[in-house]
Amino acid sequence: MTAVQISRADGILTVQDMGRPGHLAEGLSRGGAMDRCALLEAAALLGVNAPCAAIEMAGAGGEFSVTAPTRIALTGAPMSATLDQEPLQWNASHLVLPGQKLRIGGARAGVYGYLTPAGGIATDPWLGSRAAHLNIGIGRTLAPGDSLPVGDDPVPERPAHGFVPDARFEGGTFRVIDGPHTALFSDEVLEAFYTTAFRRGARGNRQGIQLDADARFTSAHAKGLASDLIGPGDVQMTGDGVPYILMSECQTVGGYPRIGTVLPSDLPLVAQAAPGVILQPRRISLEEAIATIRSEAELLRDLAGRCAPLVRDPATIRDLLSYQLVSGVTCGDDLERV
Structure with a gap:
């Protein structure tokens, strides 16, 4: 093999x-x-x-x-x-x-x-x-x-x-929908979160990626939350209000409050953000999110077309002169001799 x-x-x-x-x-x-x-x-x-x-x-x-x-x-x-x-x-x-x-x-x-x-x-x-x-x-x-x-x-x-890929290697805007804990955060905290241009933090691996900013995003209602199912894309807030985006190898349950969930189609942009790159969240509705859903078969078909x-x-090409680029070279007097 x-x-x-x-x-x-x-x-x-x-x-x-x-x-x-x-x-x-x-x-x-x-x-x-x-x-x-x-x-x-x-x-x-x-x-x-x-x-x-x-x-x-x-x-x-x-x-x-x-x-x-x-x-x-x-x-x-x-x-x-x-x-x-x-x-x-x-x-x-x-x-x-x-x-x-x-x-x-x-x-x-x-x-x-x-x-x-x-x-x-x-x-x-x-x-x-x-x-x-x-x-x-x-x-x-x-x-x-x-x-x-x-x-x-x-x-x-x-x-x-x-082919030429879509731009996703220099950070940018990622879309977030509300999650089960969004209502635990005050309107002021939500507004601050969605108007903050985060830097991709130094801490990050296949389990999750830190979003770094001067502000903190806490909730007075976050204490004592029961652990429940979590998955890639969930944006968890640690006890001191630092957000982490969960990635492919995240744990399956957690008790930190989640301010929202990143759209699956935007996770590659988050994954490819190097430390220090700017990442900007944008809040969208569930209806908007559903409208973006495409199957992997559809995506593959579109990529193949590109x-x-x-x-x-x-x-x-260093050995360009070794290639037979032309053939049938003559002195140029063929028609005259005919």
Whole structure:
């Protein structure tokens, strides 16, 4: 079986897919990729009909090779990438051959980059998913020397494709709907929260991300709340009024008050916010939120329509003169001799 081999790991590398939904009753949150949109983008670039397991690279990538010709997609936070020292376009698919060295550097913007083989990482699934869930000990971070099996490429003849992603790597506005505890906060606190331009705090991981501001957002009615179900996107207020947005590996129950819930479609923007980047909440109604809902199949279809065959820039082709660019060259006197 084809394998992706890791010879260097510079960031926090894990295998991630779309996670394990449906196990809250067993105390297991969904998990999966922090930027789910990046896996949909990879599927569109590779021409496959569903997202597959990828290598999630937090902060930086590393050095990789393959044991057989393998198509890959590079999506998510843009990172410098080279194949045998030749630059590769991000947000594009590429063919990697045995013996070639794929090097992926640090994130130029955002946090999480993704390396997705066309056949998907084919490690043994657990509860229907291959995703590492570090918070509860499912899987582990990847390390030099690891060799990851890759499934069969369903369309190996597909040429390289690229596309321009939606902007989500420099922060911005994220939408929030009211939650079960919104009414516990005074109108003054709610107004302050929604008019604050937060900085993505220094504290954050796959479990949650801190929003940092000079103000605090407390409620006199928050004490003694019974713990209940929580999930990705919930905005919890700690006892001292610091907001945290819960992410893919969050706990399944909690007792901190929740001022609202971030729309799932905006969580990739939150996940990709590097520390210090500005994040601005915007309150919307439930009706507005419902109107934005789209299935992953619809999103994948739209992304596929935005992909186009990749055209290489001649300025980046070092061995350009070795290619047969013209043929049938003559002295130019053909018609005269005829």
